[in-house]
């Protein structure tokens with residue numbers, strides 16, 4: 001019997017493992033436009049994340065040029081308020097160099113356990129999305145900086161903070177510089193029991 005199918009599965013697994021390993025958080029992006037359809041395709045895939053009770057707790061806000069400009073200015077304001085004008089200008093300049101902006105929210109719930117499980121699902125969805133765009137040659141940065149907790153950002157995107165909360169601001173684009181990363185040895189993080 002041919003072992004071709006086994007070899008094909010091994011290759012697929014190697015490819016998948018390498019994709020997961022090589023996805024990196026990127027700070028610097030090329031000024032190269034990204035197809036909106038590609039991000040919509042990534043969102044379509046993202047929502048297949050595991051999700052207890054199938055609550056589908058996620059919502060994706062894909063920002064257009066006007067909302068991006070407003071978000072850059074809000075970054076300047078929020079950071080200036082906290083750390084002064086010089087740092088505010090620096091952060092606004094940094095933000096202006098990020099080509100794509102996507103905000104992911106999770107449904108709020110008065111049931112703490114449900115909200116925790118929903119949050120976990122949204123995080124899985126974000127990882128799905130990040131892996132998908134990584135496979136397409138893009139990179140991203142998951143940010144949870146002060147702007148993501150500011151009511152003015154919610155207002156700008158018309159997000160009802162009584163109903164949902166921001167889990168991630170995802171900047172995406174084609175990477176200019178891809179950093180390296182490390183993880184602990186598997187033996188340090190695994191306990192095998194009898």
Ligand SMILES: Cc1cc2nc3c(=O)[nH]c(=O)nc-3n(C[C@H](O)[C@H](O)[C@H](O)COP(=O)(O)O)c2cc1C
Pocket residue numbers: 023024025026141142143144145181
């Ligand atoms: C919930 C969450 C929040 C994060 N928030 C930030 C952030 O605010 N700023 C930032 O620089 N990176 C943020 N990151 C990215 C991490 O810093 C990054 O994943 C980590 O450095 C490991 O790098 P890697 O993603 O390339 O493996 C966040 C990641 C997660 C999962």
